[in-house]
Amino acid sequence: xxxxxxxxxxxxxxxxxxxxxxxxxxxxxxxxxxxxxxxxxxxxxxxxxxxxxxxxxxxxxxxxxxxxxxxxxxxxxxxxxxxxxxxxxxxxxxxxxxxxxxxxxxxxxxxxxxxxxxxxxxxxxxxxxxxxxxxxxxxxxxxxxxxxxxxxxxxxxxxxxxxxxxxxxxxxxxxxxxxxxxxxxxxxxxxxxxxxxxxxxxxxxxxxxxxxxxxxxxxxxxxxxxxxxxxxxxxxxxxxxxxxxxxxxxxxxxxxxxxxxxxxxxxxxxxxxxxxxxxxxxxxxxxxxxxxxxxxxxxxxxxxxxxxxxxxxxxxxxxxxxxxxxxxxx
Numbered sequence: 001x002x003x004x005x006x007x008x009x010x011x012x013x014x015x016x017x018x019x020x021x022x023x024x025x026x027x028x029x030x031x032x033x034x035x036x037x038x039x040x041x042x043x044x045x046x047x048x049x050x051x052x053x054x055x056x057x058x059x060x061x062x063x064x065x066x067x068x069x070x071x072x073x074x075x076x077x078x079x080x081x082x083x084x085x086x087x088x089x090x091x092x093x094x095x096x097x098x099x100x101x102x103x104x105x106x107x108x109x110x111x112x113x114x115x116x117x118x119x120x121x122x123x124x125x126x127x128x129x130x131x132x133x134x135x136x137x138x139x140x141x142x143x144x145x146x147x148x149x150x151x152x153x154x155x156x157x158x159x160x161x162x163x164x165x166x167x168x169x170x171x172x173x174x175x176x177x178x179x180x181x182x183x184x185x186x187x188x189x190x191x192x193x194x195x196x197x198x199x200x201x202x203x204x205x206x207x208x209x210x211x212x213x214x215x216x217x218x219x220x221x222x223x224x225x226x227x228x229x230x231x232x233x234x235x236x237x238x239x240x241x242x243x244x245x246x247x248x249x250x251x252x253x254x255x256x257x258x259x260x261x262x263x264x265x266x267x268x269x270x271x272x273x274x275x276x277x278x279x280x281x282x283x284x285x286x287x288x289x290x291x292x293x294x295x296x297x298x299x300x301x302x303x304x305x306x307x308x309x310x311x312x313x314x315x316x317x318x319x320x321x322x323x324x325x326x327x328x329x330x
Contacts, residue, residue: 001019001020001021001022001095001096001097002017002018002019002020002095002096002301002324003017003018003020003060003094003095003096003301004016004017004060004061004062004094004095004301004304005017005018005020005058005059005060006046006047006057006058006059006060006061007057007058008057009047009048009049009057010047010048011047011048011309011312012044012047012304012305012306012307012308012309012312013305013309014047015047015061015304015305015308017301017302017304020095022097023097023098023099024071024099025071025072025073025076025099026073026099027073027074027075028073028074028075028076028101028102028103029072029073029076029099029100029101029102030069030071030072030073030076030078030079030085030087030099030100030101030102030105031069031070031071031072031073031097031098031099032065032067032068032069032070032085032087032097032098032099032100033067033068033070033096033097034065034066034067034093034095034096034097034098034324034325035066035067035068035114035118035323035324035325036065036066036067036114036115036117036118036119036298036321036322036323036324037062037064037065037066037093037094037095037118037321037322037324038062038063038064038065038093038118038119038120038122038123038151038319038320038321038322039062039299039307039308039311039319039320039321039322040063040064040122040123040151041150041215041238041240041311042063042090043061043062043063043094043308043311044308044311044312046061046090046091047061047308053090053091055090055091059091059092060091060092060093060094060095061091061093061094061304061308062091062092062093062094062095062098062322063088063089063090063091063093063122064086064087064088064089064093064118064119064120064121064122065086065087065088065093065098065100065118066084066085066086066087066108066114066115066117066118067084067085067087067098067114068082068083068084068085069081069082069083069085070097075102076102077102078102078103078105079102079105079107083107084107084108084114084117085105085106085107085108086105086106086107086108086117086118086120086121087100087104087105087106088100088104088106088121088122088125089101089104090265094301094304094322094324095301095324096301096324096325103272104268106121106279106282106283107283109283109286109287111287112286115295115298115321115323116292116293116295118321119151119293119294119295119319119321120282120286120293121279121282122151122264123151123152123154123155123293123319124155124158124159124282124285124291124293125264125278125279125282126152126155126237126262126264127152127155127156127159127213128159128278128281128282129262129264129267129278130156130213130235130237130262130264131143131156131159131160131163131211131213131235132163132278133267133274134233134235134260134261134262135211135233135235135260136233137160137163137165137210137211138164138165138210139163139164139165140164140165140166141165141166141210141211142165142166142167142168142204142207142208142209142210142211142229143156143160143165143166143167143168143209143210143211143212143213144168144170144200144209144211144212144213144224144227145157145160145167145168145169145170145180145185145213146170146191146212146213146214146215146216146220146221146224147170147171147214147215147216147240148169148170148171148176148177148180148185148188149169149171149173149176149177149179149180149317149318150215150240150316150317150318151293151294151318151319152213152215152237152238153169153171153180153213153215154179154180154183154293154294154318154319155291155293156213157169157180157183157184157185158183158184158290158291158292159285159290159291160213161184161186161290162285162290162291165210165211166186166187167184167185167186167187168185168186168187168188168189168200168203168209169181169185169187169188169189170188170189170190170191170196170220170224171188171189171190171191172190172191172192172314173190173192174190175317176317177189177190179294179317179318183292183294187203189203191220196220196223196224196227197223197226197227200224200227201227204227204229207229208227208228208229208230208232208255209224209227209228209229209232210228210229210231210232210233211232211233211234211235212224212225212228212232212233212234212235213235213237214234214235214236214237215237215238215240216238216239216240216241217236217238217239217240217241217242217243217244217245218239218241218242218243218245219241219243219245220241221234221245221247222245222247222248222251225247225251225252225257225259226251228255228257229255229257230255230256230257231255231256231257232255232257232258233257233258233260234252234257234258234259234260235260235262236259236260236261236262237262240314247259293318293319294317294318294319295318295319295320295321296316296317296318296319296320297310297316297318297320297321298320298321298322298323298326299320299321299322299323300322300323300324300326301322301323301324301326303322304322307320307322
């Protein structure tokens, strides 16, 4: 099979495409023919040895794939050879074949194509866990989404609206804000041009934000938190800006507000029963037409370094997807 390999820690340009021996599924594992693989921000970290998980090299980055079950290991009951499925893991996805543990397999709805499927579970699963379990977002509350035009940002807009929230989307360009409006945002803020606090004050009639969804970090985290409502919840999802904020702890004290961590991977491992309910709920949201993963660009397998560079340079709106079999057929 063909795979993108990280042989040395470094930027995307150090990755290489090679022919490697294909994996075999062990007990409780599923071998997939990968037809599409979603690109996510952690993919840019893991190749630079900046992620919390440190795989042995060489390895292939890529944490979510969609394709067809090619072979199943012993004791697998959740799927059969030939099934269309989504698989998630920490690495191993930017290849033409991948092995996934059975419990991380999700069947693809009939109406969903492989490209869309590969951009769904990680972003929307993270958001559902954040809004439902960690923030207990209630109907009628106000949700502020930072970095709103990214994959998790669009997911937060769509799921926030489906849960009955008023959604304010914040992003850095008019193009990105237009995408947010297309996916259901009630209001938008250009935080490169607008005064974020003043706009929030105006849009909420001075009440502030009930829930902040923050996958960005950096300087905007504290600015947003200073506009949080009494009893509000600030969801710490990631640090795409590169800087981890240092929030003065008198701020949550004064508002009786909460700073809430969101680590979806740990949730999957520690509460498997509830995690499966979430996955079932995600499929229902899609079937009911509440969500539409925003795939904005696709790449061949040999173009993975370009895709990851676009993510690092924050040139991305929506989700990027790798189509590994395009390289073979070309």
